[in-house]
Amino acid sequence: MISRSSFLLKTFCLRGYRFTSQLAYERYGDPLEVIQLQNQSTENDTLKANEVRVGIRAAPINPADINQIQGVYPVKPTLPAIGGNEGFGIVEEIGSNVTSLSVGDHVIPAASGFGTWRTQAISNENSFYKIDKRIPMKYAATLQVNPCTAYRMLKDFVDLKEGDVVVQNGANSAVGRYVIQIGKILGFQTINVVRKRENIDELKQELESLGAKKVYTEEEFLKNSRTIKSRLALNCVGGRNSLGIASTLQHDGIMVTYGGMSKQPVQGATGPFIFKDIIFRGFWMSAWYEKSAKNQELKEKRDQMYSEIADWIHDKKLVKPKVVLRQPEEYKDALKDAMETAGIKQLFVFDDNKN
Structure with a gap:
């Protein structure tokens, strides 16, 4: 089973039960062979006091994601694992002791290796980093790298x-x-x-x-x-x-x-x-993100970096990244194109907002 601290994908209903979708793998190898689209029930999921539930809106396929699935990347999650290191989501529910996040906050992963190719995430509040709500989806999902x-x-x-x-x-x-x-x-x-x-x-x-x-x-x-x-x-x-x-x-x-x-x-x-x-x-x-989690000076630099980039995006000083929007069901085509086509990023979208 995938741990609760991992990212999950978007919730949907089937015959009255709640499920999440996720693009997962149980062994390292060719992404086209080892990645599988899975649905898991969430009807018994409850938040711990310091946990939050995040609906993932979009997550890209980066070269590092491919290398990670192949087993040749320095960051190796515990198997079975979920693909994706980068993505963007919105906080949908918070535990009773959560102080750093609120419902409606826009967030990205705080560090690499969580797995973002999923529709929902339940994890400790420290697993997420709040970003400016002004950042549109395509920018937010590809902000971190x-x-x-x-x-x-x-x-x-x-x-x-x-x-x-x-x-x-x-x-x-x-x-x-x-x-x-x-x-x-x-x-x-x-x-x-x-x-x-x-x-x-x-x-x-x-x-x-x-x-x-x-x-x-x-x-x-x-x-x-x-x-x-x-x-x-x-x-x-x-x-x-x-x-x-x-x-x-x-x-x-x-x-x-x-x-x-x-x-x-x-x-x-x-x-x-x-x-x-x-x-x-x-x-x-x-590695820089890992250091910033333990160093207050780097934490402040991270805040400043996100703030400046958000301002540049808002002021239209940064061009929107070139992406191809993909549904989770298209994962084989998306992975194939990501490995063969340079210059245009494949972006899994789990939300109707395409901005």
Whole structure:
């Protein structure tokens, strides 16, 4: 049985009984083979004094979710488990001793690994984090990973000033797009590297419309990299691509690696390490959230981060994420597309509100 501390999916009635739906797996493996749509009765569920009941409205499929189901992700929930690490819900009921949440509050998971591909959650109030009600569903359901990863990397590693240059590869990724947009808001210039493709001119125009200072293909970047002087480089590719963006770093510059799409080792030239004292760092958003739960200063930074992002969304400074809305019953098609189609996120929706 799935533990009460896990997320559950949306409640519905069948022959007078209450049930929840959930996309669960009992063993690690190919998501198309191990994920199953299950219905469970909730007629005997009662809240403990410190628990809340949350109706999950939407939850995306992220690469980390796929890796987790495959059993190759660092965060491994106890089996059987429910898929999904990110999502958005609304508090529907609270226990007698709950103080941090109220009925009607909008919430997201407080940490990774709970499982969000479900219609309902019953868990301790500390399992959820309250967010601004102004944030629309598509933003709220995808708030926790991509925009926050971009935000933290721009804020935490280098004391960037207005006009400073940030160079990144994988600029067409979800995180890359937020780096461009948040960088523009904060007054930074982003130099962006993408793979060559048929619609490259269209992609360049799209990223420039988000605020990119310049967009290069990998080949174009190699020809122009000597003229670029950056203070921060963001790497999600690895291999020779990482070597290229690291070569633009000025003295004391930092390259942050948060992904490895090429599956090749991160590369750096010896000279800049010695003569420019450059630094290579890694970043994992899940680890940052875990630390923030135990550190008051980081907790305050988390509050500020969510508040600023909510304001930017409300002021239409951040473009709505590209998503395909999916019903839970479409999970096989959604999983297949998530593993094969880059650039557009699959979003399970458990509510009639499609905003």
